[in-house]
Amino acid sequence: MLKFISAALMAVTFCACDSAEKDLEKAESLISTDRMKEYIVELGSDKYQGRKPFSEGETLTINYLQKCFKDIGLEPTNGDSYLQKVPMVQVKGQITEPLTISNNKQTINFRYPEDFVAFSRQLTNKLELDASELVFAGYGIVAPEYNWNDYADIDVKGKTVIVLVNDPGLDSGNDKLFTGNAMTYYGRWSYKYEEAARQGAEAVFIIHDNKGAGYPWSVVVNSAAVAKVYPQPEDDYLQRCKTEGWIHQDKAMELFQSLDLDLAALIKEAKSKAYKGLPLKASAHMQLRNSWTSNISNNVLGMIKGSDLADEYLFYSAHWDHLGIGKAMNGDSIYNGAVDNGTSLAWMIEIARAFKAMPQAPRRSVVFFAPTAEESGLNGSAHYADTPIFPIAKTVANINNDLMLPYGRCKDVMVTGYGQSNLDDLLKAEAEKKGRYILPDPNAHTGMYYRSDHFSFARVGVPALFARGNVDHWEKGKAYMQEKEQEWINHCYHKPDDEYEDWWDLSGIEADAQLLFRVGWHIANTDQYPQWNEGSEFKAIREAQLE
Ligand SMILES: [Zn+2]
Incomplete structure:
Protein backbone atom coordinates (compact mmCIF):
# COMPACT_ATOMS: atom_id res chain seq x y z
CA MET A 1 0.00 0.00 0.00
CA LEU A 2 2.71 2.39 1.03
CA LYS A 3 4.60 1.49 -2.07
CA PHE A 4 1.54 2.13 -4.14
CA ILE A 5 1.01 5.57 -2.63
CA SER A 6 4.57 6.66 -3.19
CA ALA A 7 4.46 5.40 -6.77
CA ALA A 8 1.27 7.34 -7.33
CA LEU A 9 2.77 10.42 -5.67
CA MET A 10 5.81 10.14 -7.85
CA ALA A 11 3.63 9.91 -10.91
CA VAL A 12 1.77 13.02 -9.84
CA THR A 13 5.03 14.85 -9.12
CA PHE A 14 6.41 13.75 -12.43
CA CYS A 15 3.34 15.03 -14.24
CA ALA A 16 3.58 18.33 -12.39
CA CYS A 17 7.20 18.76 -13.47
CA ASP A 18 6.41 17.74 -16.95
CA SER A 19 3.57 20.21 -17.30
CA ALA A 20 5.66 22.94 -15.62
CA GLU A 21 8.36 22.28 -18.22
CA LYS A 22 5.73 22.50 -20.96
CA ASP A 23 4.50 25.79 -19.49
CA LEU A 24 8.04 27.16 -19.41
CA GLU A 25 8.66 26.10 -22.99
CA LYS A 26 5.46 27.70 -24.14
CA ALA A 27 6.14 30.91 -22.21
CA GLU A 28 9.70 31.28 -23.49
CA SER A 29 8.56 30.59 -27.05
CA LEU A 30 6.52 33.79 -26.84
CA ILE A 31 9.70 35.83 -26.51
CA SER A 32 9.94 37.42 -29.93
CA THR A 33 12.72 39.09 -31.87
CA ASP A 34 10.10 40.95 -33.92
CA ARG A 35 8.76 42.67 -30.85
CA MET A 36 12.30 43.28 -29.55
CA LYS A 37 13.09 45.00 -32.81
CA GLU A 38 9.98 47.13 -32.45
CA TYR A 39 11.04 48.34 -28.96
CA ILE A 40 14.63 48.98 -30.00
CA VAL A 41 13.70 50.87 -33.17
CA GLU A 42 11.22 52.99 -31.23
CA LEU A 43 13.41 53.77 -28.20
CA GLY A 44 16.49 54.30 -30.37
CA SER A 45 14.78 56.58 -32.87
CA ASP A 46 15.84 60.24 -33.19
CA LYS A 47 12.47 61.28 -31.76
CA TYR A 48 13.69 60.12 -28.32
CA GLN A 49 16.70 62.45 -28.58
CA GLY A 50 19.08 59.98 -26.96
CA ARG A 51 16.86 59.49 -23.87
CA LYS A 52 18.55 62.04 -21.66
CA PRO A 53 17.08 62.41 -18.17
CA PHE A 54 14.93 65.61 -17.81
CA SER A 55 14.61 66.04 -21.56
CA GLU A 56 11.60 65.64 -23.81
CA GLY A 57 13.26 62.30 -24.53
CA GLU A 58 12.68 61.25 -20.92
CA THR A 59 8.96 61.97 -21.11
CA LEU A 60 8.63 59.96 -24.31
CA THR A 61 10.68 57.09 -22.91
CA ILE A 62 8.93 56.71 -19.58
CA ASN A 63 5.54 56.98 -21.27
CA TYR A 64 6.48 54.30 -23.76
CA LEU A 65 7.81 51.96 -21.06
CA GLN A 66 4.72 52.44 -18.93
CA LYS A 67 2.58 51.61 -21.93
CA CYS A 68 4.60 48.44 -22.58
CA PHE A 69 4.30 47.42 -18.92
CA LYS A 70 0.55 48.09 -18.94
CA ASP A 71 0.01 46.20 -22.19
CA ILE A 72 1.75 43.13 -20.78
CA GLY A 73 -0.33 43.36 -17.61
CA LEU A 74 2.36 44.38 -15.13
CA GLU A 75 1.05 46.04 -12.00
CA PRO A 76 2.16 49.44 -10.72
CA THR A 77 4.67 49.36 -7.86
CA ASN A 78 4.45 52.74 -6.20
CA GLY A 79 0.82 53.10 -5.15
CA ASP A 80 -0.98 53.25 -8.47
CA SER A 81 2.10 54.47 -10.32
CA TYR A 82 4.89 52.79 -12.26
CA LEU A 83 7.18 55.70 -11.47
CA GLN A 84 9.58 56.47 -8.68
CA LYS A 85 10.79 60.05 -8.55
CA VAL A 86 14.55 60.54 -8.55
CA PRO A 87 15.63 64.06 -7.51
CA MET A 88 18.83 65.01 -9.28
CA VAL A 89 20.88 67.98 -10.21
CA THR A 293 19.46 72.98 -12.55
CA SER A 294 17.71 70.75 -10.06
CA ASN A 295 15.18 68.46 -11.54
CA ILE A 296 13.31 65.24 -11.03
CA SER A 297 13.79 62.23 -13.24
CA ASN A 298 11.97 58.90 -12.97
CA ASN A 299 12.68 55.24 -12.44
CA VAL A 300 10.07 53.00 -14.09
CA LEU A 301 9.01 49.85 -12.23
CA GLY A 302 6.27 47.32 -12.99
CA MET A 303 5.60 44.06 -11.19
CA ILE A 304 3.97 40.69 -11.11
CA LYS A 305 2.67 39.95 -7.62
CA GLY A 306 3.82 36.64 -6.21
CA SER A 307 1.55 34.02 -4.63
CA ASP A 308 2.57 32.64 -1.23
CA LEU A 309 5.89 34.57 -1.04
CA ALA A 310 4.57 37.84 -2.42
CA ASP A 311 6.54 39.92 0.10
CA GLU A 312 9.84 38.68 -1.35
CA TYR A 313 11.12 40.21 -4.56
CA LEU A 314 13.20 39.32 -7.57
CA PHE A 315 14.35 42.34 -9.59
CA TYR A 316 15.16 42.39 -13.26
CA SER A 317 16.75 45.63 -14.43
CA ALA A 318 17.83 47.48 -17.57
CA HIS A 319 18.47 51.23 -17.54
CA TRP A 320 16.37 53.36 -19.87
CA ASP A 321 18.57 56.46 -20.20
CA HIS A 322 21.36 57.29 -22.57
CA LEU A 323 23.53 60.32 -23.31
CA GLY A 324 21.08 62.61 -25.13
CA ILE A 325 22.36 65.13 -27.63
CA GLY A 326 26.09 65.78 -27.62
CA LYS A 327 29.06 66.51 -29.79
CA ALA A 328 28.24 65.86 -33.47
CA MET A 329 30.14 63.12 -35.26
CA ASN A 330 29.75 62.73 -39.01
CA GLY A 331 26.94 65.25 -38.86
CA ASP A 332 24.92 63.37 -36.23
CA SER A 333 24.55 64.68 -32.69
CA ILE A 334 21.92 62.29 -31.32
CA TYR A 335 23.34 59.56 -29.12
CA ASN A 336 20.57 57.06 -29.76
CA GLY A 337 21.71 54.29 -27.42
CA ALA A 338 20.03 51.51 -29.41
CA VAL A 339 22.39 48.87 -28.05
CA ASP A 340 23.04 50.84 -24.87
CA ASN A 341 20.50 50.14 -23.60
CA GLY A 342 17.59 49.60 -26.00
CA THR A 343 18.57 45.96 -26.43
CA SER A 344 18.42 45.20 -22.71
CA LEU A 345 15.10 47.01 -22.31
CA ALA A 346 13.73 44.76 -25.07
CA TRP A 347 15.26 41.77 -23.28
CA MET A 348 13.56 42.71 -20.01
CA ILE A 349 10.15 43.51 -21.48
CA GLU A 350 10.06 40.16 -23.23
CA ILE A 351 11.04 38.35 -20.03
CA ALA A 352 8.12 40.09 -18.32
CA ARG A 353 5.86 38.84 -21.10
CA ALA A 354 7.07 35.26 -20.57
CA PHE A 355 6.40 35.49 -16.81
CA LYS A 356 2.88 36.75 -17.51
CA ALA A 357 2.32 33.87 -19.94
CA MET A 358 2.80 31.28 -17.21
CA PRO A 359 -0.55 29.82 -16.10
CA GLN A 360 0.24 30.51 -12.45
CA ALA A 361 1.90 33.47 -10.77
CA PRO A 362 5.42 32.96 -9.42
CA ARG A 363 5.63 32.42 -5.67
CA ARG A 364 7.76 35.50 -5.17
CA SER A 365 6.94 38.89 -6.64
CA VAL A 366 8.95 39.85 -9.70
CA VAL A 367 9.78 43.49 -10.38
CA PHE A 368 10.85 44.83 -13.78
CA PHE A 369 12.94 47.90 -13.15
CA ALA A 370 14.09 50.46 -15.71
CA PRO A 371 16.32 52.90 -13.79
CA THR A 372 17.12 56.39 -14.99
CA ALA A 373 20.54 58.08 -15.12
CA GLU A 374 22.73 54.98 -15.28
CA GLU A 375 25.06 56.68 -17.71
CA SER A 376 25.80 59.51 -15.32
CA GLY A 377 26.89 57.11 -12.58
CA LEU A 378 24.12 54.63 -11.69
CA ASN A 379 22.07 57.46 -10.16
CA GLY A 380 18.59 55.97 -10.68
CA SER A 381 19.42 52.53 -9.31
CA ALA A 382 21.48 54.03 -6.49
CA HIS A 383 18.51 56.18 -5.52
CA TYR A 384 16.29 53.12 -5.55
CA ALA A 385 18.77 51.09 -3.45
CA ASP A 386 18.99 53.91 -0.90
CA THR A 387 15.26 54.70 -0.96
CA PRO A 388 13.66 51.37 -1.86
CA ILE A 389 9.96 50.80 -2.45
CA PHE A 390 10.27 47.18 -1.29
CA PRO A 391 12.55 46.14 1.61
CA ILE A 392 16.13 45.42 0.49
CA ALA A 393 16.39 42.56 3.01
CA LYS A 394 13.41 40.95 1.23
CA THR A 395 14.85 41.55 -2.22
CA VAL A 396 16.30 38.15 -3.01
CA ALA A 397 18.24 38.86 -6.19
CA ASN A 398 18.83 41.18 -9.11
CA ILE A 399 19.33 40.13 -12.73
CA ASN A 400 20.59 43.07 -14.76
CA ASN A 401 21.58 43.57 -18.33
CA ASP A 402 23.26 46.33 -20.22
CA LEU A 403 24.59 46.73 -23.72
CA MET A 404 23.62 43.41 -25.36
CA LEU A 405 25.28 43.05 -28.75
CA PRO A 406 23.16 42.29 -31.84
CA TYR A 407 25.38 39.74 -33.58
CA GLY A 408 23.31 36.59 -33.07
CA ARG A 409 23.48 33.61 -30.75
CA CYS A 410 26.46 32.75 -28.59
CA LYS A 411 27.44 29.48 -27.00
CA ASP A 412 28.82 31.22 -23.96
CA VAL A 413 27.02 33.01 -21.20
CA MET A 414 29.56 35.55 -20.07
CA VAL A 415 29.28 36.30 -16.35
CA THR A 416 30.64 39.66 -15.27
CA GLY A 417 31.58 39.34 -11.62
CA TYR A 418 31.84 35.57 -11.91
CA GLY A 419 32.31 33.85 -8.56
CA GLN A 420 30.55 36.54 -6.54
CA SER A 421 27.39 34.57 -5.71
CA ASN A 422 25.74 31.17 -6.06
CA LEU A 423 23.50 32.64 -8.77
CA ASP A 424 26.34 31.47 -11.05
CA ASP A 425 25.54 27.82 -10.20
CA LEU A 426 21.90 28.18 -11.10
CA LEU A 427 22.79 29.99 -14.30
CA LYS A 428 25.29 27.26 -15.17
CA ALA A 429 22.72 24.50 -14.74
CA GLU A 430 20.13 26.30 -16.89
CA ALA A 431 22.70 27.30 -19.53
CA GLU A 432 23.88 23.71 -19.90
CA LYS A 433 20.33 22.56 -20.53
CA LYS A 434 20.40 24.86 -23.52
CA GLY A 435 23.74 23.55 -24.76
CA ARG A 436 25.59 26.65 -23.55
CA TYR A 437 28.44 27.12 -21.12
CA ILE A 438 29.23 29.89 -18.69
CA LEU A 439 32.38 31.91 -18.90
CA PRO A 440 33.93 34.45 -16.52
CA ASP A 441 34.17 37.87 -18.18
CA PRO A 442 37.56 37.75 -19.97
CA ASN A 443 37.80 41.53 -19.59
CA ALA A 444 37.34 41.65 -15.83
CA HIS A 445 40.04 44.36 -15.77
CA THR A 446 37.50 46.86 -17.08
CA GLY A 447 35.57 46.61 -13.81
CA MET A 448 32.23 46.08 -15.53
CA TYR A 449 30.79 44.57 -12.34
CA TYR A 450 30.92 48.08 -10.87
CA ARG A 451 29.68 49.84 -13.98
CA SER A 452 26.04 49.03 -14.35
CA ASP A 453 22.93 48.96 -12.18
CA HIS A 454 23.44 45.52 -10.63
CA PHE A 455 26.22 47.18 -8.62
CA SER A 456 23.66 49.41 -6.88
CA PHE A 457 21.98 46.22 -5.65
CA ALA A 458 25.26 44.48 -4.78
CA ARG A 459 26.42 47.53 -2.84
CA VAL A 460 23.45 47.21 -0.46
CA GLY A 461 23.84 43.42 -0.20
CA VAL A 462 21.46 41.98 -2.82
CA PRO A 463 23.10 39.15 -4.84
CA ALA A 464 23.23 40.40 -8.41
CA LEU A 465 23.82 38.68 -11.70
CA PHE A 466 25.06 40.32 -14.90
CA ALA A 467 25.30 37.75 -17.69
CA ARG A 468 24.83 37.43 -21.42
CA GLY A 469 26.23 35.72 -24.50
CA ASN A 470 29.16 37.83 -25.63
CA VAL A 471 32.26 35.83 -26.56
CA ASP A 472 31.70 32.63 -28.55
CA HIS A 473 29.39 32.99 -31.55
CA TRP A 474 27.27 29.89 -32.19
CA GLU A 475 28.37 29.44 -35.80
CA LYS A 476 31.31 31.79 -36.22
CA GLY A 477 33.22 31.26 -32.98
CA LYS A 478 35.33 33.46 -30.73
CA ALA A 479 37.53 35.36 -33.17
CA TYR A 480 34.42 36.63 -34.93
CA MET A 481 32.81 37.91 -31.73
CA GLN A 482 36.03 39.49 -30.57
CA GLU A 483 36.36 41.35 -33.85
CA LYS A 484 32.70 42.42 -33.78
CA GLU A 485 32.82 43.56 -30.18
CA GLN A 486 35.97 45.60 -30.80
CA GLU A 487 34.44 47.11 -33.91
CA TRP A 488 31.33 48.02 -31.95
CA ILE A 489 33.31 49.58 -29.08
CA ASN A 490 35.40 51.62 -31.51
CA HIS A 491 32.58 52.86 -33.71
CA CYS A 492 29.43 52.86 -31.61
CA TYR A 493 30.06 52.78 -27.85
CA HIS A 494 28.76 56.06 -26.45
CA LYS A 495 28.68 57.55 -29.94
CA PRO A 496 25.91 58.77 -32.26
CA ASP A 497 26.43 55.59 -34.30
CA ASP A 498 24.85 53.43 -31.62
CA GLU A 499 21.77 53.19 -33.85
CA TYR A 500 19.54 50.37 -35.04
CA GLU A 501 20.70 48.82 -38.35
CA ASP A 502 18.78 46.46 -40.59
CA TRP A 503 21.43 43.76 -40.44
CA TRP A 504 21.04 43.32 -36.67
CA ASP A 505 20.47 39.75 -35.54
CA LEU A 506 18.51 39.69 -32.29
CA SER A 507 18.47 35.91 -31.90
CA GLY A 508 21.21 36.06 -29.26
CA ILE A 509 19.23 38.50 -27.14
CA GLU A 510 16.17 36.30 -27.55
CA ALA A 511 18.20 33.29 -26.34
CA ASP A 512 19.49 35.30 -23.37
CA ALA A 513 15.94 36.37 -22.52
CA GLN A 514 14.78 32.75 -22.59
CA LEU A 515 17.68 31.63 -20.43
CA LEU A 516 17.40 34.39 -17.85
CA PHE A 517 13.63 34.00 -17.78
CA ARG A 518 14.20 30.40 -16.65
CA VAL A 519 16.83 31.42 -14.13
CA GLY A 520 14.46 34.04 -12.73
CA TRP A 521 11.51 31.68 -12.71
CA HIS A 522 13.54 29.30 -10.60
CA ILE A 523 14.59 32.03 -8.16
CA ALA A 524 11.02 33.27 -7.91
CA ASN A 525 9.70 29.80 -7.06
CA THR A 526 12.00 28.55 -4.31
CA ASP A 527 12.06 29.69 -0.73
CA GLN A 528 15.84 29.84 -0.57
CA TYR A 529 17.74 33.10 -0.71
CA PRO A 530 20.55 33.30 -3.25
CA GLN A 531 23.84 33.97 -1.45
CA TRP A 532 27.15 35.73 -1.90
CA ASN A 533 30.09 33.37 -2.03
CA GLU A 534 32.88 33.31 0.49
CA GLY A 535 35.33 36.12 -0.32
CA SER A 536 32.77 38.43 -1.90
CA GLU A 537 33.07 42.01 -0.64
CA PHE A 538 29.25 42.08 -0.33
CA LYS A 539 28.71 38.96 1.80
CA ALA A 540 29.04 40.65 5.19
CA ILE A 541 26.56 43.38 4.23
CA ARG A 542 23.93 40.79 3.32
CA GLU A 543 24.47 38.67 6.39
CA ALA A 544 24.04 41.66 8.69
CA GLN A 545 20.74 42.38 6.94
CA LEU A 546 19.31 38.91 7.22
CA GLU A 547 20.15 38.43 10.90
ZN1 LIG B 1 24.41 51.01 -20.54
Missing part, protein backbone atom coordinates in the same frame (compact mmCIF):
# COMPACT_ATOMS: atom_id res chain seq x y z
CA GLN A 90 22.26 68.53 -13.68
CA VAL A 91 25.55 70.36 -13.76
CA LYS A 92 27.07 71.92 -16.83
CA GLY A 93 30.67 72.97 -16.57
CA GLN A 94 32.57 75.22 -18.88
CA ILE A 95 36.34 75.42 -18.92
CA THR A 96 37.09 79.13 -18.88
CA GLU A 97 40.86 78.77 -18.41
CA PRO A 98 42.39 75.48 -19.53
CA LEU A 99 44.75 73.59 -17.27
CA THR A 100 48.35 74.74 -17.11
CA ILE A 101 51.05 73.15 -14.98
CA SER A 102 54.15 75.14 -14.15
CA ASN A 103 57.40 74.62 -12.35
CA ASN A 104 60.29 77.03 -12.05
CA LYS A 105 61.55 76.08 -15.54
CA GLN A 106 58.48 76.02 -17.73
CA THR A 107 54.72 75.96 -18.16
CA ILE A 108 52.91 73.11 -19.84
CA ASN A 109 49.64 73.98 -21.53
CA PHE A 110 46.93 71.35 -21.66
CA ARG A 111 44.49 71.54 -24.57
CA TYR A 112 40.83 70.80 -23.85
CA PRO A 113 39.69 68.12 -24.63
CA GLU A 114 42.72 66.61 -26.40
CA ASP A 115 44.96 66.60 -23.33
CA PHE A 116 42.61 66.88 -20.37
CA VAL A 117 39.00 67.08 -19.30
CA ALA A 118 37.72 68.56 -16.04
CA PHE A 119 34.44 69.12 -14.26
CA SER A 120 33.18 69.77 -10.77
CA ARG A 121 30.30 68.51 -8.70
CA GLN A 122 30.38 71.54 -6.46
CA LEU A 123 27.32 73.68 -6.89
CA THR A 124 29.47 76.78 -7.09
CA ASN A 125 29.62 79.20 -10.03
CA LYS A 126 33.31 79.75 -10.33
CA LEU A 127 35.94 77.15 -9.46
CA GLU A 128 39.57 78.01 -9.67
CA LEU A 129 42.80 76.17 -9.10
CA ASP A 130 45.35 78.85 -8.40
CA ALA A 131 48.94 77.68 -8.03
CA SER A 132 47.60 74.46 -6.59
CA GLU A 133 50.48 72.20 -5.55
CA LEU A 134 50.75 68.96 -7.47
CA VAL A 135 51.14 65.55 -5.81
CA PHE A 136 51.38 62.10 -7.36
CA ALA A 137 49.49 59.54 -5.24
CA GLY A 138 50.05 56.25 -7.07
CA TYR A 139 46.71 54.53 -7.53
CA GLY A 140 44.97 56.84 -5.06
CA ILE A 141 43.65 53.91 -3.03
CA VAL A 142 43.00 53.35 0.67
CA ALA A 143 42.00 49.69 1.09
CA PRO A 144 42.25 48.38 4.66
CA GLU A 145 41.50 44.77 3.65
CA TYR A 146 44.59 44.79 1.44
CA ASN A 147 46.56 46.78 3.99
CA TRP A 148 47.06 49.43 1.31
CA ASN A 149 47.20 53.21 1.68
CA ASP A 150 48.52 55.38 -1.13
CA TYR A 151 47.88 58.49 0.93
CA ALA A 152 49.69 57.36 4.09
CA ASP A 153 52.88 59.35 3.62
CA ILE A 154 51.84 62.33 1.56
CA ASP A 155 49.99 65.50 2.35
CA VAL A 156 47.35 66.33 -0.23
CA LYS A 157 45.18 68.77 1.72
CA GLY A 158 44.22 71.65 -0.51
CA LYS A 159 46.42 70.27 -3.29
CA THR A 160 45.93 68.70 -6.71
CA VAL A 161 46.46 64.94 -6.82
CA ILE A 162 47.32 62.94 -9.88
CA VAL A 163 46.49 59.24 -9.72
CA LEU A 164 46.62 56.17 -11.96
CA VAL A 165 43.51 54.50 -13.30
CA ASN A 166 42.57 50.93 -12.25
CA ASP A 167 44.28 49.18 -9.30
CA PRO A 168 47.74 47.73 -8.57
CA GLY A 169 46.69 44.21 -9.60
CA LEU A 170 46.42 45.17 -13.28
CA ASP A 171 49.28 43.70 -15.32
CA SER A 172 51.11 42.78 -12.13
CA GLY A 173 51.07 39.08 -13.02
CA ASN A 174 50.04 38.53 -9.40
CA ASP A 175 46.51 37.29 -8.71
CA LYS A 176 47.01 37.94 -5.00
CA LEU A 177 47.67 41.64 -5.52
CA PHE A 178 44.14 43.03 -5.11
CA THR A 179 42.37 40.63 -7.49
CA GLY A 180 45.01 40.50 -10.20
CA ASN A 181 43.72 41.66 -13.55
CA ALA A 182 40.10 41.74 -12.41
CA MET A 183 39.36 45.31 -11.38
CA THR A 184 38.13 45.95 -7.86
CA TYR A 185 35.90 48.88 -6.99
CA TYR A 186 39.10 50.72 -6.00
CA GLY A 187 40.03 50.88 -9.67
CA ARG A 188 37.00 52.93 -10.69
CA TRP A 189 37.12 56.67 -11.30
CA SER A 190 34.13 57.17 -9.02
CA TYR A 191 36.07 55.66 -6.11
CA LYS A 192 39.20 57.71 -6.86
CA TYR A 193 37.23 60.97 -6.85
CA GLU A 194 35.54 60.02 -3.56
CA GLU A 195 38.83 59.10 -1.89
CA ALA A 196 40.63 62.23 -3.05
CA ALA A 197 37.81 64.28 -1.52
CA ARG A 198 38.02 62.32 1.75
CA GLN A 199 41.74 63.14 1.82
CA GLY A 200 40.94 66.83 1.49
CA ALA A 201 42.48 67.30 -1.97
CA GLU A 202 41.46 70.39 -3.89
CA ALA A 203 41.50 68.63 -7.25
CA VAL A 204 42.05 65.16 -8.64
CA PHE A 205 43.10 64.05 -12.12
CA ILE A 206 43.27 60.45 -13.29
CA ILE A 207 45.85 59.47 -15.90
CA HIS A 208 43.93 57.69 -18.63
CA ASP A 209 45.03 54.60 -20.47
CA ASN A 210 42.86 52.46 -22.71
CA LYS A 211 43.38 49.20 -20.94
CA GLY A 212 43.27 50.46 -17.40
CA ALA A 213 40.11 52.48 -17.97
CA GLY A 214 38.49 49.84 -20.17
CA TYR A 215 37.61 52.41 -22.82
CA PRO A 216 39.37 54.86 -25.13
CA TRP A 217 39.98 58.57 -24.52
CA SER A 218 37.06 59.47 -26.80
CA VAL A 219 34.67 58.02 -24.22
CA VAL A 220 36.16 60.27 -21.55
CA VAL A 221 35.82 63.27 -23.85
CA ASN A 222 32.23 62.54 -24.87
CA SER A 223 31.07 62.03 -21.34
CA ALA A 224 32.83 65.23 -20.19
CA ALA A 225 31.20 67.23 -22.99
CA VAL A 226 27.64 66.66 -21.81
CA ALA A 227 26.02 68.04 -18.67
CA LYS A 228 26.52 65.69 -15.74
CA VAL A 229 23.75 64.40 -13.58
CA TYR A 230 24.12 63.66 -9.86
CA PRO A 231 21.77 62.83 -6.99
CA GLN A 232 20.42 66.02 -5.42
CA PRO A 233 22.87 66.69 -2.55
CA GLU A 234 22.20 68.23 0.85
CA ASP A 235 25.56 69.97 1.06
CA ASP A 236 25.85 71.30 -2.52
CA TYR A 237 28.73 68.80 -2.89
CA LEU A 238 31.05 71.19 -1.14
CA GLN A 239 32.81 68.16 0.37
CA ARG A 240 33.84 67.02 -3.09
CA CYS A 241 37.01 68.16 -4.82
CA LYS A 242 36.79 71.51 -6.56
CA THR A 243 37.85 69.82 -9.75
CA GLU A 244 37.72 66.22 -10.95
CA GLY A 245 39.11 65.14 -14.28
CA TRP A 246 41.29 63.05 -16.52
CA ILE A 247 44.64 63.60 -18.22
CA HIS A 248 45.57 61.94 -21.50
CA GLN A 249 48.37 59.43 -21.06
CA ASP A 250 50.64 61.04 -23.68
CA LYS A 251 50.31 64.42 -22.02
CA ALA A 252 50.96 62.86 -18.62
CA MET A 253 54.18 61.37 -20.02
CA GLU A 254 55.19 64.81 -21.25
CA LEU A 255 54.39 66.34 -17.87
CA PHE A 256 56.39 63.77 -15.89
CA GLN A 257 59.27 64.03 -18.34
CA SER A 258 59.39 67.78 -17.85
CA LEU A 259 59.76 67.07 -14.13
CA ASP A 260 62.58 64.60 -14.81
CA LEU A 261 60.37 61.67 -13.86
CA ASP A 262 59.69 58.47 -15.77
CA LEU A 263 55.96 57.73 -15.67
CA ALA A 264 56.33 54.15 -16.90
CA ALA A 265 58.75 53.42 -14.06
CA LEU A 266 56.45 55.10 -11.52
CA ILE A 267 53.54 52.93 -12.67
CA LYS A 268 55.63 49.85 -11.89
CA GLU A 269 56.75 51.20 -8.54
CA ALA A 270 53.21 52.14 -7.56
CA LYS A 271 52.25 48.45 -7.62
CA SER A 272 54.30 47.94 -4.48
CA LYS A 273 52.86 48.38 -1.00
CA ALA A 274 56.07 50.14 -0.04
CA TYR A 275 55.57 52.83 -2.66
CA LYS A 276 55.08 56.33 -1.34
CA GLY A 277 53.61 59.08 -3.46
CA LEU A 278 55.58 62.22 -4.12
CA PRO A 279 55.12 65.97 -4.40
CA LEU A 280 55.72 66.96 -8.03
CA LYS A 281 57.31 70.36 -7.45
CA ALA A 282 54.90 71.99 -9.84
CA SER A 283 51.55 73.71 -9.55
CA ALA A 284 48.28 73.69 -11.45
CA HIS A 285 46.14 76.52 -12.70
CA MET A 286 42.68 76.20 -14.18
CA GLN A 287 39.30 77.78 -14.04
CA LEU A 288 35.85 76.47 -14.76
CA ARG A 289 32.35 77.79 -14.41
CA ASN A 290 29.39 75.70 -13.36
CA SER A 291 25.72 76.22 -13.95
CA TRP A 292 23.11 73.79 -12.75
